[in-house]
Amino acid sequence: MTTAIGVEAVGIGKHFGSFHALSDVSLKVRPGSVHGLLGENGAGKSTLVKCLLGYYRTDEGQFIVDGREASIERPADADALGLGMVYQHFTLVPSMTVAENLVMSRQNVPNIVNWRSEIAGLKRFMETMPFKVPLEVQVGSLAAGERQKTEIVKQLYLQRRFLVLDEPTSVLTPPEATEMLGLVRDLAHSGALTIVIITHKLKEVAAFVDEVTVLRRGRMAGSGSVRDLGPADLTAMMIGEPHAPKNPERQGIPSAEARLVVSGLRTAPDAGRKGLSIGSIEVHAREIVGIAGVSGNGQKDLVEVLGGQRPAESGSVTVDGAPYRASRTESLAHDVRVLPEEPLRNGCVPSMTVVDNLNLRGFDVGPGKSHRSWLDRAGMAARARNMIAAYGIRTPSPSAPIGVLSGGNVQRCVLARELDGDVRLLIVANPCFGLDVKAVAETRTRIMAARNAGTAVLLISEDLDEILELADRIVVMHEGQVVHEMPAKGADPQEIGRHMLGQH
Amino acid sequence: MSGSIATVLLAMLAGSLRVSTPFLFVSLGECLTEKSGRINLGNEGVLVLGAMVAYATSYETGSPWAGVAAAALAGLLLGGLHGEVCSLAKVNDVAMGIAIMLAGTGIAFFFGKPYVQPSATLLPGIPFGFWSASPQVRNALLVCPLFLVGIAAAIGLHWCFNATRAGLRIRIVGDSQDAALALGLPIDRTRFIATACGSALAGIGGAFLSLYYPGSWNEGLSSGQGLMAVALVVFSRWNPINCIYASLLFGAAGALGPSLQTVGITWGYYLFYAAPYVVTLVVLIITARGGRSLRGMPGQLSIGR
Numbered sequence: 001m002t003t004a005i006g007v008e009a010v011g012i013g014k015h016f017g018s019f020h021a022l023s024d025v026s027l028k029v030r031p032g033s034v035h036g037l038l039g040e041n042g043a044g045k046s047t048l049v050k051c052l053l054g055y056y057r058t059d060e061g062q063f064i065v066d067g068r069e070a071s072i073e074r075p076a077d078a079d080a081l082g083l084g085m086v087y088q089h090f091t092l093v094p095s096m097t098v099a100e101n102l103v104m105s106r107q108n109v110p111n112i113v114n115w116r117s118e119i120a121g122l123k124r125f126m127e128t129m130p131f132k133v134p135l136e137v138q139v140g141s142l143a144a145g146e147r148q149k150t151e152i153v154k155q156l157y158l159q160r161r162f163l164v165l166d167e168p169t170s171v172l173t174p175p176e177a178t179e180m181l182g183l184v185r186d187l188a189h190s191g192a193l194t195i196v197i198i199t200h201k202l203k204e205v206a207a208f209v210d211e212v213t214v215l216r217r218g219r220m221a222g223s224g225s226v227r228d229l230g231p232a233d234l235t236a237m238m239i240g241e242p243h244a245p246k247n248p249e250r251q252g253i254p255s256a257e258a259r260l261v262v263s264g265l266r267t268a269p270d271a272g273r274k275g276l277s278i279g280s281i282e283v284h285a286r287e288i289v290g291i292a293g294v295s296g297n298g299q300k301d302l303v304e305v306l307g308g309q310r311p312a313e314s315g316s317v318t319v320d321g322a323p324y325r326a327s328r329t330e331s332l333a334h335d336v337r338v339l340p341e342e343p344l345r346n347g348c349v350p351s352m353t354v355v356d357n358l359n360l361r362g363f364d365v366g367p368g369k370s371h372r373s374w375l376d377r378a379g380m381a382a383r384a385r386n387m388i389a390a391y392g393i394r395t396p397s398p399s400a401p402i403g404v405l406s407g408g409n410v411q412r413c414v415l416a417r418e419l420d421g422d423v424r425l426l427i428v429a430n431p432c433f434g435l436d437v438k439a440v441a442e443t444r445t446r447i448m449a450a451r452n453a454g455t456a457v458l459l460i461s462e463d464l465d466e467i468l469e470l471a472d473r474i475v476v477m478h479e480g481q482v483v484h485e486m487p488a489k490g491a492d493p494q495e496i497g498r499h500m501l502g503q504h
Numbered sequence: 505m506s507g508s509i510a511t512v513l514l515a516m517l518a519g520s521l522r523v524s525t526p527f528l529f530v531s532l533g534e535c536l537t538e539k540s541g542r543i544n545l546g547n548e549g550v551l552v553l554g555a556m557v558a559y560a561t562s563y564e565t566g567s568p569w570a571g572v573a574a575a576a577l578a579g580l581l582l583g584g585l586h587g588e589v590c591s592l593a594k595v596n597d598v599a600m601g602i603a604i605m606l607a608g609t610g611i612a613f614f615f616g617k618p619y620v621q622p623s624a625t626l627l628p629g630i631p632f633g634f635w636s637a638s639p640q641v642r643n644a645l646l647v648c649p650l651f652l653v654g655i656a657a658a659i660g661l662h663w664c665f666n667a668t669r670a671g672l673r674i675r676i677v678g679d680s681q682d683a684a685l686a687l688g689l690p691i692d693r694t695r696f697i698a699t700a701c702g703s704a705l706a707g708i709g710g711a712f713l714s715l716y717y718p719g720s721w722n723e724g725l726s727s728g729q730g731l732m733a734v735a736l737v738v739f740s741r742w743n744p745i746n747c748i749y750a751s752l753l754f755g756a757a758g759a760l761g762p763s764l765q766t767v768g769i770t771w772g773y774y775l776f777y778a779a780p781y782v783v784t785l786v787v788l789i790i791t792a793r794g795g796r797s798l799r800g801m802p803g804q805l806s807i808g809r
Contacts, residue, residue, distance in 0.1 A: 075688060091686035094803065095679045096672075104676060105687060109669045 004194040005066040005082060005161045006031040007052065013060030014047055021047040022218045024061075029162075029211075031066075032191045034184065036205045036226070037198045039215035040238055040436045045198045048215070049164045053085050054078040065162075079107070084160035086151040088167045094140035098133055098150055102157050122157075129153055131183055143501070144294060145176035152184065156193070164196045169204060173294055174464060174497035181208040200238070201465075202231045216240055238437065245441030247469060248448035254287030254472055259456035260306075260425050265315035267301050267480075275313070276301050276480045281458075283425070288447070288457040290471030290488065292464055294500050298480035299460045300341070303429045306458070307338040309346070319425055332369060334425065337361070337418035341429040347414045350403030354395050355384040357402045358417050387416040407434050415443060419450055426450055429460040444470060464493055478502045508767040511640065515766045518644030519759020520752055521651055522717040526551065526726075528654040528751035529709030530733035532661055533579075533702035535744055538737055539665065540698035541678035541804030545601030546586050547706040548730025549608020550579045554710025556616035559721035563624035568715045571624070572650070575711035576704040582608055583703020587696035597806055605730070619721050627716045648716045650708065654748075657705065661744040674698050678802035706730065732784050739787045741800035757783045 009027040013020070022044045029035040039045045050056045052063060054075040063070050065081050072078050092101045103109060103118050122135055133142075133150045142150065148168060155163050165184070169177035181197075185208050188195045197209060205212060205226060213223040214237040222229075222237040236242050260283040267275040276298050283289045293299050304310035306317065308326030317324045319334045330336070340346035348357045356363070359380045366372035384398055391412045395405055402410060411431070418426065428447060432440040447470060451457050461467050467474060467488070474491055476484040476499040484499040498504075530547050537544045554575035562571035586604045590597045630652075633645030664671035677684045677694045684691050709729070714721045736754060740746035761776035 087682075087686065089682060091680070091683045093676050093680045093683045095800075096675065100672060104669075104672050109672070111669050113667050113669065113672070115667060 002082070002156075002159055002161045002192055004032040004188065004191050006194060007066075007083070007162055007196075008064040009048070009052065009061065010064065011061035012048065012051060012058050012063075014051055014056060014058055020218055022051070025215065025218070025220055026061075027213050027223075029194055029196060031194050032188055033210045034188045034195045034197060034208060036209035036212040037196055037215070038200060038205065038212055038234060038238055039221070040200065041434060042217075042436070043215040043238075044218040045215055046166065047218075049085060049166070049196070049198065052078065053083060053164070079158075082159060082161035083164075084155040084158060084162070085164040086148070086155060086166065086168065088170060090147050090151055092139045092147060092150060092154070095138065097136050097138055098142075099135040101139055101150070102135075102154055105154050105158060125157060126153075129156065130187060143176075144171040145173070145180060148172060148176075148180055149183075152180075160193060162194045162196075164198065166198045167200075168197060169199070169201065171295060171462075173500045174493045175501065176497070177204070178494075184208070202234055205234065206231065214238055235437075245438060248441075248445040249452075250448065250472075251452040252286055255285040255454075257285045258282045259285050259320060260458060261316075261318045261321075262302075262306075263316055265302075265305065265317065266313045267305060267310060268313055270301070274298070274480045276305070278302070278315070278480070278482055281475060281482060283456040283458050285424075285456050286451060286454050287472045288451050288459050288470050290467035290474045291458065291460040291477055292467050292474055292496055292500060293462075293477035295462050297477050297500075299429070299462075299477055301480070302477075303338070303340060303427060303460055306427050307340055307346070332365065335422050336425045337423050337427070339414055339418050339426070339428040339431055341433065343414040344403065344407070344410045347418075348402050348410065351401050353399045354388070354393070354402050354405070354413060355381055355398045358384040358387050358413060361417055361420070383420075387413075387420065391416040408436070408439055411435065411443070412439075415446065419446060423450055423455045426455050426457045427460075428457065430462060431459075432461075432463070432466060464496060468493065476500055511767050512763045514640055514644050515763035516756050516759045518646075519763055520755040521644075521647055522755070523758040524751040524755025525648060525651045525654055525712045525716075526709040526729045527733060527736060527754050528651070528658065528747060529712065530706045530730050531736040531740065531747045531751060532654070532657055532744055533583075533705030533709070534733045534737045535702075535740065535742055535747055536661060536674070536705065537583075537695075537699045537702035538805060539678045539742060539802055540674045540695045541681070541802050542587075542590060542597050542695050542699055543601060543734070543806060544583065544586055544604070544699055544702060545598060545731065545734065546582065546604025546608060547601075547703060547733060548726065548728065549605035549612075550582050550703045550706040551608075551710040551713070551730040552726050553578050553582060553608040553612040554707030555714035555725050556612040556619065556710075556721055557707070558711035559624050559714035560616065560619045562626075562715055563619060563622055566625055568625050568627045571715055572627075572708055572711040575707040577707070579703040579705070579707020579710070580700050583706070584696065584700040586703065587699030590699070591692040591696060613723055616721055616723070620723075623720070624715070626719050627712075629716070648712065650712045650716065653708075654751075658744045658748050665744070675802075678804055681804050706733075728781075732780065735784045735787050738791050738801075742802060743800065754780050754783060 007029045009025065012022055012025045014022040025048060037045050047056065051058045054072045054077050057073060063072055070081055099119055099122055102122060103113060119135060126132060131149055133146060133153055139147060172180060181204060184195055187193055199205060209226050211225050214221040214234065216238060262278055262281040265276055265278040269275045291299055301310060305312050306326065319336060324330055344350055363375055363380060364372050388398060393412045394409050402413060431443050431447065435443065447457060459467065459470055468491060471488040474486050474488050475482055476496055478500060483504060530551055534544060534547055557578040558571035558575035561574040562568045582604060586600060589595055589600050627648055629646035629648055632647055633642035636642055665675060673689055673694055677689055677691050681691065713725050736750045740750045757779040760779045761773060764776055
């Protein structure tokens with residue numbers, strides 16, 4: 001076993017052109033501790049760790065590793081010091097086995113690999129590990145939690161003594177997250193390595209982290225021991241305002257009228273994954289049904305079927321009792337709207353202007369849902385101006401191609417378009433992915449407002465907290481099937497997590 | 505009747521061994537290139553250029569093996585050009601491949617004009633049928649050494665992908681750019697080498713065409729084997745060992761027409777000659793059914809993204 005090392009950053013500054021990504025940031029991580037690095041998107045967390053790991057060169061300041069001043073100019077320097085990182089997007093090769101991945105991650109791979117002796121060596125190494133991963137299984141067939149463990153095992157295999165975990169639980173279910181963070185904390189407290197966790201989940205910080213450093217807009221917003229700081233203090237440091245935005249208020253109860261009914265829906269298997277096999281999902285008016293599940297368990301297929309991007313093999317989808325195949329005529333007749341994930345790719349034409357994209361639903365629709373052959377350019381521009389103002393969309397000009405906008409602004413555009421006018425059924429997939437705290441609150445408030453006004457909402461999200469906050473009813477999907485259904489009130493995240501993993 | 509069926513089958517076996525060899529080399533080359541995450545449609549041009557260079561070299565030096573080496577070198581250079589240009593930003597490997605294909609055939613026709621008439625020394629066959637008195641069997645089992653080289657190359661490539669640093673690196677680069685970057689692997693250089701070496705193999709396939717079977721140089725020598733190899737690699741699921749079986753299957757399909765002719769069936773001559781193309785079509789339809797992603801396909805391949 002290795003021994004943990006401490007790392008200190010003093011007065012780090014980094015700018016890209018005239019943009020100051022980091023100014024005068026300092027960080028002190030004790031050996032053998034779990035340190036939380038907190039902040040919103042764009043606060044400079046990843047820039048800071050990329051400087052530490054040699055992917056960027058700092059413009060000001062210095063790093064002190066294990067008590068000595070260290071010059072880290074390229075990733076190899078960080079390697080040599082025993083600093084490593086587990087990325088949010090795993091960097092294991094999916095088509096290779098765990099053993100192949102481990103061996104190839106080493107610096108000195110022999111020209112000809114003697115698998116018998118390598119496997120024997122890896123088995124001996126694995127016995128010293130606090131958790132086991134199967135060696136001769138393809139990484140692509142491992143669950144996300146297993147892959148995360150493999151990434152950590154890989155870092156230990158490379159004799160790392162200081163490890164940065166970038167949003168390590170973003171792809172894990174609550175039980176997996178609890179297990180993984182517990183293992184990591186035990187490793188750190190045993191003195192084997194020091195851990196820095198980049199995160200924005202305050203519950204995890206409270207349960208597993210010893211000390212925190214908070215960044216906001218490239219500057220230090222505070223630091224200290226988790227024992228002394230409550231969630232309210234941390235939120236205030238992160239967003240720079242004393243109060244966190246309030247949760248949207250739920251008004252009224254779901255009506256008895258089932259607006260969306262999915263029954264016996266099946267799709268063809270794709271890319272080695274099983275297709276959908278959904279017995280039944282109903283969404284009522286004035287109700288949000290949240291679909292929970294580990295990413296890749298059919299949620300995307302479901303959104304694609306409901307949005308008309310994927311054909312169903314059998315089964316039926318009805319809206320207001322009428323069969324629904326997501327044609328333009330049908331979606332217009334029933335006022336069905338979709339906020340897909342990756343909205344730029346799935347909901348926009350990137351090279352067309354913001355005005356055109358904001359009018360994709362209505363450009364060919366005249367008064368009273370009549371058909372329009374000649375475009376009403378002035379009306380389109382006016383509608384777009386209203387949406388830009390109402391949703392605070394930041395665009396260089398209404399006639400800029402939508403592809404140049406930031407992700408958050410594209411999201412606002414699509415949300416504005418899809419919530420415009422009467423909406424009877426709204427399908428939303430991961431609506432807050434990549435947004436900052438304020439934008440998240442704003443988006444959730446708008447979805448809740450639509451529900452309160454009587455819209456039926458189907459919310460598909462990988463963020464269980466979001467589902468627990470917004471949904472009236474929760475449906476859990478596993479391998480393309482609905483495996484559990486429960487009211488959201490009083491639902492236990494740990495129990496939902498077990499269903500998400502297929503443990504019933 | 506049973507005698508003529510035996511004759512057809514024997515002729516198909518013989519034809520299969522001959523016709524399959526260029527398929528084998530080009531598909532192995534294409535497999536190597538695609539494993540690194542790049543597609544090379546230019547191998548058709550490399551095949552034709554390899555055939556011309558091999559024939560010309562054999563004619564000038566008197567040594568067919570020098571011709572094979574020259575064909576490999578020509579493939580290495582043309583493939584290297586493809587590899588180098590594709591490393592530049594925003595170059596589409598499919599479009600560049602078509603350019604390389606046309607350039608390769610064009611260069612071959614231009615420099616190959618003077619070699620259409622003269623006859624060069626051809627590669628010798630190994631008489632595995634020496635034990636038999638039947639001339640058909642002897643003829644069927646006269647195997648070109650290049651076929652054996654191809655089998656060895658397939659096995660070697662398979663071993664290389666599984667048990668050597670170079671092979672594992674090619675697979676990483678071809679399957680996950682993120683992982684390759686995180687490991688600090690030189691992506692462009694790896695692809696360049698894989699493309700150049702893959703084309704060298706395709707060049708050897710060309711040498712087989714001009715120096716063994718049919719064993720002459722003319723402008724109609726290749727019948728699209730270089731392009732069909734792309735379908736063959738898909739059929740083989742990017743596995744070099746499967747390339748052997750796939751090549752033999754395509755070879756047998758290609759030998760169907762000539763074999764039927766040996767027993768006097770002359771109707772539908774052109775139809776039977778089209779058999780390999782029909783097999784290609786069927787293979788592509790079967791593998792592309794239902795819009796599913798293909799098992800075994802390298803993740804970074806541009807046609808799959």
